[in-house]
Amino acid sequence: MLCWAWRVLSLLTALAFAEAAVAAPISAGGLIFSDELGGFSILGVSGSGSLADPFVVVEELHSSDEAILVIRGLTATFGNKIGTQHLTGFALQKIVVNGSSSDWNLFQVELRKQIDTPSTYGDGLSFGQGSTIGRPFASDTFAANDVTDEPYDAVTFRDGTVRAGERASFRFVITDTSPVSPFFLIQEPTRIVAAIPAGGGLTPCARP
Numbered sequence: 079m080l081c082w083a084w085r086v087l088s089l090l091t092a093l094a095f096a097e098a099a100v101a102a103p104i105s106a107g108g109l110i111f112s113d114e115l116g117g118f119s120i121l122g123v124s125g126s127g128s129l130a131d132p133f134v135v136v137e138e139l140h141s142s143d144e145a146i147l148v149i150r151g152l153t154a155t156f157g158n159k160i161g162t163q164h165l166t167g168f169a170l171q172k173i174v175v176n177g178s179s180s181d182w183n184l185f186q187v188e189l190r191k192q193i194d195t196p197s198t199y200g201d202g203l204s205f206g207q208g209s210t211i212g213r214p215f216a217s218d219t220f221a222a223n224d225v226t227d228e229p230y231d232a233v234t235f236r237d238g239t240v241r242a243g244e245r246a247s248f249r250f251v252i253t254d255t256s257p258v259s260p261f262f263l264i265q266e267p268t269r270i271v272a273a274i275p276a277g278g279g280l281t282p283c284a285r286p
Contacts, residue, residue, distance in 0.1 A: 127168030196230035202255035219246035
């Protein structure tokens, strides 16, 4: 009887931890941010989405696998908080804790309206493509970034390292001329394990 009770207690504890791993969606400034697809935990959200007061999403990634942030509430009535020519737009700062056991040498974010389909030029969603205010992308850890507009929308932050247990911040803008809710921000940290010299730099060849 004691053994059975111990097993039940262990199962309930495991379920409690599993439920705690996915926090309730958090609202800020008219948008709702969710970690419902798992792989990471949102620790907090603040801000209004303007350039001076961006949405700040603090989160911890539990591994070096991709993690998908679900964002709801982007509609025509949300408006444009950053003054570009797009129907909707906002500024976003992500503060990401490396909760994995590996160092990160690259960090990529990719936008999608459909979780299994890359965002193309025609769908209107982008990281401020054609923006009249420029594209203010920055990180406190990675010295450079590369922006891809076609055949998908992504920003890859490079030339830096986030060690296990450390954190890094990333700033960028998101715009949409035909907004939908929800849309998805795919986040993928990468550990370079082998490289080939290319113009004095490093080209990633593999990741765990």
